[in-house]
Amino acid sequence: MKLLYFAWLRARIGIAEEEVALPPQVRDVAGLLAWLRARGGGHAEALQNLAIVRVAVNQDYVGLDHPVRDRDEIAIFPPVTGG
Amino acid sequence: MIRVQREDFDTGIELDRLAAGNHRVGGIASFIGLVRDMPLIGGEGGGESGGGRVSALTLEHYPGMTEKKLAEIELEAHRRWPLDTSLIIHRYGRLEPGDRIVLVATASPHREAALAACNFLIDWLKTDAPFWKSEETPQGERWVEARTADDAAKERWRSIPDPTGR
Numbered sequence: 737m738k739l740l741y742f743a744w745l746r747a748r749i750g751i752a753e754e755e756v757a758l759p760p761q762v763r764d765v766a767g768l769l770a771w772l773r774a775r776g777g778g779h780a781e782a783l784q785n786l787a788i789v790r791v792a793v794n795q796d797y798v799g800l801d802h803p804v805r806d807r808d809e810i811a812i813f814p815p816v817t818g819g
Numbered sequence: 820m821i822r823v824q825r826e827d828f829d830t831g832i833e834l835d836r837l838a839a840g841n842h843r844v845g846g847i848a849s850f851i852g853l854v855r856d857m858p859l860i861g862g863e864g865g866g867e868s869g870g871g872r873v874s875a876l877t878l879e880h881y882p883g884m885t886e887k888k889l890a891e892i893e894l895e896a897h898r899r900w901p902l903d904t905s906l907i908i909h910r911y912g913r914l915e916p917g918d919r920i921v922l923v924a925t926a927s928p929h930r931e932a933a934l935a936a937c938n939f940l941i942d943w944l945k946t947d948a949p950f951w952k953s954e955e956t957p958q959g960e961r962w963v964e965a966r967t968a969d970d971a972a973k974e975r976w977r978s979i980p981d982p983t984g985r
Contacts, residue, residue, distance in 0.1 A: 815965030818950025
């Protein structure tokens with residue numbers, strides 16, 4: 737699956753996007769975030785506080801229980817501040 | 820109509836073009852968002868005194884999702900009010916105080932619908948369109964935090980009766 741990071745999450749993780757193979761135990765957004773955090777480093781630092789993290793699957797906002805699939809485009813970012 | 824662009828826009832030309840030749844339109848409402856010259860308050864930059872000022876900001880966005888969300892927001896405004904046409908232009912990239920960030924304009928036979936829909940669009944855009952601002956300060960780059968007031972501004976549209984009765 738394709739992972740995209742924006743704003744300070746991108747800065748802390750150190751990359752704007754990456755392609756990862758979906759681990760078999762990961763079924764939903766919560767599982768994906770836990771798996772990313774367990775990778776340590778910038779991922780662990782950026783995903784410490786999930787209250788300030790938003791997730792979009794295939795360009796729609798989703799909750800933590802939304803399922804994830806290997807062909808998904810998943811974006812992880814802070815609350816938006818446009819306008 | 821939705822436009823997400825780096826370039827500036829000419830407000831007069833955009834508003835004139837919006838309802839040109841459409842004589843059903845009785846009024847156009849518009850909102851133009853500008854970069855403010857802001858003193859730094861709180862955060863890592865220190866207190867308001869001696870914290871310096873924001874010299875510029877950079878708007879980052881999520882290409883693809885931005886256009887999708889703006890189109891959804893626009894569709895919702897057209898569902899709620901009898902609009903003839905509407906326009907959202909949102910810029911990205913580096914902007915300085917005084918620069919235009921966003922233009923929202925709505926055209927309708929009557930002013931009530933145009934004004935309400937314009938207000939609705941800017942409120943929803945602020946909480947749903949995937950843009951992020953970072954500020955250039957004397958202490959370095961600082962990401963702008965989301966305001967709970969923006970969420971409250973969006974939420975009030977839920978408690979106001981939908982004019983279509985749905």
